[in-house]
Amino acid sequence: MPTWECFFPPPCLSQSSPSDFPLCILVTVLYFARSAELVGLRSESVSVPQRITSLQLWEEIVKIHPRLAVIRDQVVFAVRQEYVLLGDQLLVLQTGDEVAIIPPISGG
Amino acid sequence: MNEREDVPKDFIKLKSEKLSVDEVSELVISPCCGAVSLFIGTTRNNFEGKKVIRLEYEAYTSMAEMEIKKICRDVRQKWPSVKHIAMHHRLGVVPITEASVIIAVSSPHRAESLEAVTHCINTLKAFVPIWKKVCLVQIWF
Numbered sequence: 041m042p043t044w045e046c047f048f049p050p051p052c053l054s055q056s057s058p059s060d061f062p063l064c065i066l067v068t069v070l071y072f073a074r075s076a077e078l079v080g081l082r083s084e085s086v087s088v089p090q091r092i093t094s095l096q097l098w099e100e101i102v103k104i105h106p107r108l109a110v111i112r113d114q115v116v117f118a119v120r121q122e123y124v125l126l127g128d129q130l131l132v133l134q135t136g137d138e139v140a141i142i143p144p145i146s147g148g
Numbered sequence: 149m150n151e152r153e154d155v156p157k158d159f160i161k162l163k164s165e166k167l168s169v170d171e172v173s174e175l176v177i178s179p180c181c182g183a184v185s186l187f188i189g190t191t192r193n194n195f196e197g198k199k200v201i202r203l204e205y206e207a208y209t210s211m212a213e214m215e216i217k218k219i220c221r222d223v224r225q226k227w228p229s230v231k232h233i234a235m236h237h238r239l240g241v242v243p244i245t246e247a248s249v250i251i252a253v254s255s256p257h258r259a260e261s262l263e264a265v266t267h268c269i270n271t272l273k274a275f276v277p278i279w280k281k282v283c284l285v286q287i288w289f
Contacts, residue, residue, distance in 0.1 A: 072208055073279035118277065121211040140208055140277070147205070147212075147237060147278025148189050148249050148269055 062089035067133055069101060070140040075115065078107040090133050094124045097131060097139065108141070116142045154178055158220040159234035162207055162278075167236050172250040176232035181254040185261035187269050189249040191242050199285045205239045205248060208277040212237075215276045219268055223253070226267065227260040235268060237278060248280070 070083045088100050094117055102108050117124040118140040119131055133139075159175045169188060176184055191203045220233045234252040242248045251268045255261040272278075 070208065072206060072277070073281070118208065118211055121214055140211070142277055143279065145277055146280045147207070147276050148273040
């Protein structure tokens, strides 16, 4: 649930906002393979701060689905279909962005 | 064949139906090419010492297709004489010995297509978001 610090912006609001009032937006989180089994879902909408590091984003998702914690060391994200490691990389997310949890791939 | 129809093409497909070696190799045939190199990945009956009854594949389909397109671009940069590239991957259940992936590359001479096919499968396994679920034999005690 968004706290009082998070709010949905009117469409005219610019992207940058004071860091002590984080803007929250809805992204689509996609789950694959082991992560989908742990969560019991293939996808869902999640409200997250627009500006967030990839590690913080992971922690937001684990708050909702604590069972994911067991695969923390094995996963990466794909944000807007680009791979992102869990770490300090700052993400600037837009409403409707796809964020996929990517367990170790095993195609071929 | 009309020369205008023979521009280099990439044939990318993710599908749940059985893959066809004939179909994939015919896609890349070209009158200017003397070589078609092929890789077929088939399901094995063993995994870490255990007996496998089948594999099930899933994909982040939209991203997988994009990543495969990137592989094709990369191949054309590294081996400019490569003509056509076909990469077909099966999704869903793949029984033992059936093909899960078929890659075909054509080039005027054999060295480029052989090297390019190797690069394609190695890069697919490293970067394309596809997962296999290994279904092992279960025994009732």
